[in-house]
Amino acid sequence: xxxxxxxxxxxxxxxxxxxxxxxxxxxxxxxxxxxxxxxxxxxxxxxxxxxxxxxxxxxxxxxxxxxxxxxxxxxxxxxxxxxxxxxxxxxxxxxxxxxxxxxxxxxxxxxxxxxxxxxxxxxxxxxxxxxxxxxxxxxxxxxxxxxxxxxxxxxxxxxxxxxxxxxxxxxxxxxxxxxxxxxxxxxxxxxxxxxxxxxxxxxxxxxxxxxxxxxxxxxxxxxxxxxxxxxxxxxxxxxxxxxxxxxxxxxxxxxxxxxxxxxxxxxxxxxxxxxxxxxxxxxxxxxxxxxxxxxxxxxxxxxxxxxx
Amino acid sequence: xxxxxxxxxxxxxxxxxxxxxxxxxxxxxxxxxxxxxxxxxxxxxxxxxxxxxxxxxxxxxxxxxxxxxxxxxxxxxxxxxxxxxxxxxxxxxxxxxxxxxxxxxxxxxxxxxxxxxxxxxxxxxxxxxxxxxxxxxxxxxxxxxxxxxxxxxxxxxxxxxxxxxxxxxxxxxxxx
Numbered sequence: 001x002x003x004x005x006x007x008x009x010x011x012x013x014x015x016x017x018x019x020x021x022x023x024x025x026x027x028x029x030x031x032x033x034x035x036x037x038x039x040x041x042x043x044x045x046x047x048x049x050x051x052x053x054x055x056x057x058x059x060x061x062x063x064x065x066x067x068x069x070x071x072x073x074x075x076x077x078x079x080x081x082x083x084x085x086x087x088x089x090x091x092x093x094x095x096x097x098x099x100x101x102x103x104x105x106x107x108x109x110x111x112x113x114x115x116x117x118x119x120x121x122x123x124x125x126x127x128x129x130x131x132x133x134x135x136x137x138x139x140x141x142x143x144x145x146x147x148x149x150x151x152x153x154x155x156x157x158x159x160x161x162x163x164x165x166x167x168x169x170x171x172x173x174x175x176x177x178x179x180x181x182x183x184x185x186x187x188x189x190x191x192x193x194x195x196x197x198x199x200x201x202x203x204x205x206x207x208x209x210x211x212x213x214x215x216x217x218x219x220x221x222x223x224x225x226x227x228x229x230x231x232x233x234x235x236x237x238x239x240x241x242x243x244x245x246x247x248x249x250x251x252x253x254x255x256x257x258x259x260x261x262x263x264x265x266x267x268x269x270x271x272x273x274x275x276x277x278x279x280x281x282x283x284x285x286x287x288x289x290x291x292x293x294x295x296x297x298x299x300x301x302x303x304x305x306x307x308x
Numbered sequence: 309x310x311x312x313x314x315x316x317x318x319x320x321x322x323x324x325x326x327x328x329x330x331x332x333x334x335x336x337x338x339x340x341x342x343x344x345x346x347x348x349x350x351x352x353x354x355x356x357x358x359x360x361x362x363x364x365x366x367x368x369x370x371x372x373x374x375x376x377x378x379x380x381x382x383x384x385x386x387x388x389x390x391x392x393x394x395x396x397x398x399x400x401x402x403x404x405x406x407x408x409x410x411x412x413x414x415x416x417x418x419x420x421x422x423x424x425x426x427x428x429x430x431x432x433x434x435x436x437x438x439x440x441x442x443x444x445x446x447x448x449x450x451x452x453x454x455x456x457x458x459x460x461x462x463x464x465x466x467x468x469x470x471x472x473x474x475x476x477x478x479x480x481x482x483x484x
Contacts, residue, residue, distance in 0.1 A: 020395075030387050031386055034386055034387050049381070049382060053382070056329070068339070130338065132338040132340050135385070136348070136451070141341060179341070204447075262338065
């Protein structure tokens, strides 16, 4: 009996070794392919995610809400403290509300005077956060809206208040939002009120550093950070957060969006501003083409760097 | 060789697959939307090593490959690299364990610890060699240490709850 078994396994052993070798070869082959032709393999990844995750949504959603319920229960212990704090905040909010109302009325009057019509394209699609990146190394979330809802790569995702990230990877019914805290996230911003250009570069920490400030003397902690729309990366004027200085004297962005509770995100439809192709024949000067083409080249390469 | 009835093998393969999918789903739950300072241990890796060293038939290499590749794809890692390294190290550990005389758990733990460290280091080495922007080595090392610390618990759970036992645990000296 056992002899039979033995011979059988011996018979299968070379086959098994061959299969293992083939599997290993295909795994490393996939990695090399990913290195050479990233976008195609990433498309395959989006396809896998798009088929796998929604089919387990029925399990994922209840599981998540149960864990969240348990977490919320822990916070009930501090209810009294929280209540006091909320009352205090509410008091402050009331004064802000009053100010906002007055501004709103003024704004409406001015809009009426100037007969301004807001761009009808500036609308948004809301999505539910289905999953996160799953590992501590990447910072992204998966939304339950995708190309069938008209989502496109590069659009801005916001929570109620501030920018959360941008779409990177769209499946038919899911799309991935690369958060501002991810290593790969780099967003061109303007610091207000000084108007300095800078870039918010995610580094896998809670408050991403703000780099490449033109003149760091002009900015100070507490300045507002909004997107600049540079390089056509994101629509301009979205709130990112406020500037803060960490103990090492490095400037970082304190993000306005509440990253602790990302449940719903709104994705802003953004079809981009029209590009001016070529040099206007009227504006073209004999000595300038080289510098102008340099400029367009660099902006294109910046685009590529951001889409990475 | 083992004489486990094939129904049992297939039941355990199903259990392993279900468990893996469940672990991947718990990883994906949108609870860690902020950067975490302390990473969770990689339970999937622990179960694969623990079961492979006890009942290799329950976790055949092709199945492990598929699960690991799925894990790579869903967790946005470079596809294939970590899976490939893991499988090579896994096979290497299985060969070493089979040829070794020391069948104690302590020896196994040491071997598995070395395997986890090797996987993490080779992974980072290859990533930096292929010029991929590497994820933080610090988090990865902390995770490896967590993995090593948690391994005995996974072994206990496998032994008592899932009844995946080492062949050389039997008293009679007979290897089942």
